[in-house]
Structure formats: C-alpha cells, structure tokens
Amino acid sequence: MLKTAPSLSDQIYDQIVDEICNGRLAPGMHLIQEKLAERFDVSRQPIQQAMNRLKADGLVEELGRRGLFVAPLDPTRMRDHYGIRSALDGWATRTAAQRIRDDGARATVLKRRGAEILADGNAAVAAGDIAGQVHADDAFHSLIYAASGNPMVAVAAEPHWRFLRRAMGDVLRRAEEPVVIWRQHGEILDAVASGDPEQAERLAIDHVTHAADRLAEVLEAAQS
The missing domain is CATH 1.10.10.10 (Winged helix-like DNA-binding domain superfamily/Winged helix DNA-binding domain)
Incomplete structure (x- = not known):
C-alpha cells in the first residue's frame, strides 16, 4: 500500500x-x-x-x-483524557494477552518489535531526548493496540493521545523518572507476551493512572 x-x-x-x-x-x-x-x-x-x-x-x-x-496544561482536562485512556489501554492490553494465550506464535512477533521499541525508548532516556521518548512511548502503546486485533482501539485513542503527548512530555520532565516508565513498559510487554490477561490489564491501568496522579500532584503544587 x-x-x-x-x-x-x-x-x-x-x-x-x-x-x-x-x-x-x-x-x-x-x-x-x-x-x-x-x-x-x-x-x-x-x-x-x-x-x-x-x-x-x-x-x-x-x-x-x-x-x-x-496553552497551560489543565489538570482537570489532563485527568479526563487519562481516565479514558486508562480504560482503553486496560481493555487493549488484556485482549492482546488473551490473543497470545490462544495463539502463542503471536508472542514472537510482539517480543521482537517490543524489544526494538524498548531499546529506542531507553536510548532516548540516555540521550535526554524528551521528544524521542514520547515518540517511543506512542510506538509502544500503538503496538499493544495493534496486538489487541481491534483496529478501532487506536482510532478511539487518537484524540486523547494528541493531548496526552504534551502531558507525557511534562510527566517525563517534571513528574516521573523516565527509567521507571520504561521499566513499566517492559513489565507490560512481558505480561502480554506471557499470555496473562489479568496481570497485563492491571499493569496497564496502573501505568496510566500512576502517570496521571504524579503529574496532577506536580501541577496542583505549582498552582498552590
């Protein structure tokens, strides 16, 4: 094409x-x-x-x-977007793990591409490249959405990602150690590739809500 x-x-x-x-x-x-x-x-x-x-x-x-x-980053709007993304990511990650559990051959492809993205993300962290980290983060979650087998997940998530790419930049610069985020990505990838839907869903939701909570704390402290 x-x-x-x-x-x-x-x-x-x-x-x-x-x-x-x-x-x-x-x-x-x-x-x-x-x-x-x-x-x-x-x-x-x-x-x-x-x-x-x-x-x-x-x-x-x-x-x-x-x-x-x-525009300044609005904490309320940020949480609203993250809330919807949490639901989408949880479902997509759980479904991706279920598909791999039912067809283990999918795990090989997922692991290979996931390892490439993790390497890109960690390289961007080492270089202090925030935009590179955001692009790699986007690629990681897009990989999980694709692994769910439902093309509408990425379509539904895109409006929220357009706003949250900016929020993610603030998370990386102000609210969270980038190495923590990429460690969480690795744990999510392992759970999906292992075909563990419950663990994968829990890790995905925790990953999103933790980022939202940490950034909200920073923004609210700055406004007080």
Missing part, C-alpha cells in the same frame, strides 16, 4: 508538538504566525492549518486580539 507523505501543515504540527513536549515552547509563549512562516520557510496557509489543529487539541489557545499562545 502506498503511503501519503506528510503535508507541510502536518510536518509543522508535529514539530511544534515536539517542541511543546520537550519544553522548548513553554506555556504562555506567544506564537506569531508570521515568524513561524518565516522560520519554516512556508506561506501562512500551512501555519494556519497547523495552528487550527493545535487549538483543537488543546495545545494552543487564542487570547482575543493578543493572538495565539502555548
């Missing part, structure tokens, strides 16, 4: 998301479209398209005539 190359607006969107995740674009920073167009050497149209997506995802906010700014 032929893959469509990312559009200019998609590339700009991805770059800005990465910069919000790694803290280069901090909350409250003014995003001036003319300067962004100059920086990316494009017209205003793909910048406007990227900004519209960023606003829809809650990453950028428009403050009247003042223009566009990187």
Whole structure:
C-alpha cells in the first residue's frame, strides 16, 4: 500500500508538538504566525492549518486580539483524557494477552518489535531526548493496540493521545523518572507476551493512572 507523505501543515504540527513536549515552547509563549512562516520557510496557509489543529487539541489557545499562545496544561482536562485512556489501554492490553494465550506464535512477533521499541525508548532516556521518548512511548502503546486485533482501539485513542503527548512530555520532565516508565513498559510487554490477561490489564491501568496522579500532584503544587 502506498503511503501519503506528510503535508507541510502536518510536518509543522508535529514539530511544534515536539517542541511543546520537550519544553522548548513553554506555556504562555506567544506564537506569531508570521515568524513561524518565516522560520519554516512556508506561506501562512500551512501555519494556519497547523495552528487550527493545535487549538483543537488543546495545545494552543487564542487570547482575543493578543493572538495565539502555548496553552497551560489543565489538570482537570489532563485527568479526563487519562481516565479514558486508562480504560482503553486496560481493555487493549488484556485482549492482546488473551490473543497470545490462544495463539502463542503471536508472542514472537510482539517480543521482537517490543524489544526494538524498548531499546529506542531507553536510548532516548540516555540521550535526554524528551521528544524521542514520547515518540517511543506512542510506538509502544500503538503496538499493544495493534496486538489487541481491534483496529478501532487506536482510532478511539487518537484524540486523547494528541493531548496526552504534551502531558507525557511534562510527566517525563517534571513528574516521573523516565527509567521507571520504561521499566513499566517492559513489565507490560512481558505480561502480554506471557499470555496473562489479568496481570497485563492491571499493569496497564496502573501505568496510566500512576502517570496521571504524579503529574496532577506536580501541577496542583505549582498552582498552590
């Protein structure tokens, strides 16, 4: 199947998301479209398209005539997204483990790809590359969604992931040791590959809720 190359607006969107995740674009920073167009050497149209997506995802906010700014991370909205993701991840991980329990040949493929992603994630941790860690985290959970055998899981999760990629950046920079997150990923992978649905589901839900709780503590402390 032929893959469509990312559009200019998609590339700009991805770059800005990465910069919000790694803290280069901090909350409250003014995003001036003319300067962004100059920086990316494009017209205003793909910048406007990227900004519209960023606003829809809650990453950028428009403050009247003042223009566009990187939005602060809202603890309530963050918990709402994580709550839905917890349910989706728990179901997907449990179902993936059930499928492997019923067909052990799937475990080999899952282990091989999972090991590659874990290596990428740990390499990003060693390099202090927050955006790289977020991409590897996305790849890990996408692997589990695919292993569930239900393509609608990724579709249902995507709106929440668009917001939570930014939250994940804050988790990694402010709330949790990255090595802990990747250790948890390894434990989830082992439980799925072992065909243990109950353990896999528990670990997946704990992984998500722990990240949400730790980040909420940091955000609420900063606001007090």
